[in-house]
Amino acid sequence: MQAMPFWKNELGRPKDNLTDTATNLRNGWHILEFFLGREDQHLSCALDAYNGSIGSEHWPDEVRDARQTRWRTQPIDW
Numbered sequence: 001m002q003a004m005p006f007w008k009n010e011l012g013r014p015k016d017n018l019t020d021t022a023t024n025l026r027n028g029w030h031i032l033e034f035f036l037g038r039e040d041q042h043l044s045c046a047l048d049a050y051n052g053s054i055g056s057e058h059w060p061d062e063v064r065d066a067r068q069t070r071w072r073t074q075p076i077d078w
Contacts, residue, residue: 003027 003024008014011030018024032050039045047063 003031007031 003018005018007027008016008018011027013027016023016027018027032046035046035049036043039049
């Protein structure tokens with residue numbers, strides 16, 4: 001999730017270890033959730049804000065492409 005160290009204070013968790021995978025993911029989710037709220041649940045705009053690339057569609061397009069082509073989003077048919 002690449003949560004930047006300044007977010008620890010913003011989230012009220014200054015002692016969090018961002019090199020811990022679970023901690024980093026949890027903090028990253030809270031950051032994305034913040035941007036989703038700020039951007040009225042518009043995922044592309046929230047991803048732009050998260051990545052610091054507001055006004056560019058490159059990053060959100062990369063995320064959507066990865067989700068559609070590389071991530072399993074459907075249940076496994078056992």
